[in-house]
Amino acid sequence: MEAxxxxxxxxxxxxxxIAQVFAQGGYRVSLMDKYPEALEKAKSRISEGLARLVQKGRVTEEEARSCAGRVSYTGDMNEALQGIDVMVEAVPELPELKKEVFRDADKAAPAGAVLASNTSNIRISDMAEQTSRPERVVGMHFFNPAPVMKLVEVIPNPRTEPSVVEYAADVCRKLGKTPVKVLKDSPGFIVNRINAADMLFFSLVVDAGVATPAEVDAYAKGQGMPMGPFELLDFVGIDVAHDSLQYFSKAISPEYGKAKSIARLYGEKRLGKKTGGGFYEWVEGRARIEQAAPTDKVTLMDVFAIEINEAVKLIEEGVALPGDIDTAVTLGMNRPFGPISVARSFTSSEIASRLNELSARFGCAVFAPAASIAGGKLREAIEDRKAEPKAEPKAEPAAQAKAGPVAVERLGGGVARIVLDRPRRNTINAEALDALDRAITELWDDRETAVVLVGGRGDTFSAGAELSQFFSNSVDFMEFSRKGQRVFRRLSELPKLTVAVMKGYALGGGLELAMSCDLRLCADETQIGLPEVTLGLVPGWSGTQRAVKLLGAARASELILAGRRMTAARAYEIGLVHAVFPPRDIEEAAVGYAKELASTVAPVSVMLAKRLINKAAEGGSDAGLEMEAASLGVLYGTEDLKEGIAAFLGKRAPRFRGR
Ligand SMILES: NC(=O)c1ccc[n+]([C@@H]2O[C@H](COP(=O)([O-])OP(=O)(O)OC[C@H]3O[C@@H](n4cnc5c(N)ncnc54)[C@H](O)[C@@H]3O)[C@@H](O)[C@H]2O)c1
Structure with a gap:
């Protein structure tokens, strides 16, 4: 049934x-509140939100008007729920109040309607049990601000019908959100469970006099975070933090009740930004943070260990799968990477010893290592796996089901196609490099294939290396560069004619991939470039060496040193691409071109000629590659790299300091 x-x-x-998001998604929505002034305020907030979208050119005035017209406002629950398909409850985080709302909603809503709660922490079963339809009650946990944040945690209660979970997830997808299915109804679900341990830790640091909020925040900002943890606590609200920790202290362990600083501020009604003071004084919407030297008593490693520990507990308790935890944390906490990706760089004993030290230092069992970590089985615990069939009874729609990050397609007529199929504009990570390597191996001895097209799924080639991967040290970072170099070199040596099909974005590692092919076809309007120097990096997958070989030092400098994007026309002019097509024609043109080549060139001649061309272009290249990788090793430790990445992820201009 379509909602x-x-x-x-x-x-x-x-x-x-949430009402605005529904209206933008084309749904009719009635927004109900007990207080008329809350409805008035909501109405003006929605129209301000839509006006901002018009200003940014994201919607037309006409669309904004019709969107606003889809929202109706009422103070009456019966009226609000008439004929609805889905209700989302977003009243304050008070269990008794939420139960009452669910009792009333159950009476007023049509029998088939799905009743969802946007609770941050409270078990969904608490609300479901108040209704005559627990099988149609779920959690739909949006993040703040709902129109911006992509994540929605979808949570079943033990009696929810699997089809209802799927239905709710589907609604989220239609809203352009990323639903993450939580497998078990557990307090705080994924993101807030991990966040609660962080909040507890930072409060204990201050309670024990280990460091001041300003010292901790100075350290966090030095690590590239846009806001320190205490500034963030004030920003979100001390009451929100306090209520969560109190709920956790009852629902999970009394140990969560140990956060004294947060409790004290709450008692003093110093709730952060909203009351003008919390850990800091707030003036004109900004925290007044005194100058302080970054603490050396708290490290990122402490936070990593705590978050990895919570993630492992979630896996052990069957609350979520490893991959979903990382998706939820990156999207819900605006992080460049999640705890699972971080955990891959450490051993069980490294994490266990850090956790043992923290739990002893702060006398808090929340930080004691989870069973898998204590038992030396961190690696096994975080191994990605699919949901149990019973938890996921319906197959994902075909568009969601993916074979892997790189597909090999046989197009007939001696042509095969390697297709990069990755989220976020086909960005390339270590897993994609491995898959590309396998694709190269698969085609290496394939006598049926003479020409290989290399492209990206959807409307883009590749926007480059994934910048959200975690590397624990400069050696790992350097090795990631060498890995890309190795795979791209194998591609350049593949004994077939390779043709890159560039469209949308061919940036950074994406352009390095294209440059590793023999020929390059390009769609008009493709954004081409090596922007690494604008991020505090250098091209690391052989781009510095290949660009010079392909274009000469002067033109390579235009690409590498200026870091600017180049048009397809300019790329054609300097010989970087061999032909330019309108975007809608490129795929068909590329296949036609490849089939024609496959029928006209002699495979063995191509194989040998290619080796000769590669030979001719050689010269000091190994040393150059080594230096390229070593440069990345050096850059790993620079403040400018942290700043570059933080600015990129925060969508702001970087402030480089030359160190
Ligand atoms: N604010 C966040 O960052 C955030 C993020 C995710 C989830 N949540 C969760 O969303 C829920 C709402 O949080 P919020 O920050 O929007 O709170 P809020 O205080 O801003 O809004 C709650 C609204 O509910 C109304 N209300 C109170 N009793 C009502 C009743 N009986 N019937 C109808 N309306 C009633 C209030 O008038 C108010 O307008 C909570 O469960 C919270 O935990 C909050």
């Missing part, structure tokens, strides 16, 4: 945002 009508109960910070 058409929605209701949101509670028109506050979250409720108005």
């Amino acid at each position: 058409k009508r929605m209701a949101v109960i509670g028109a506050g910070q979250m409720g108005h945002g």
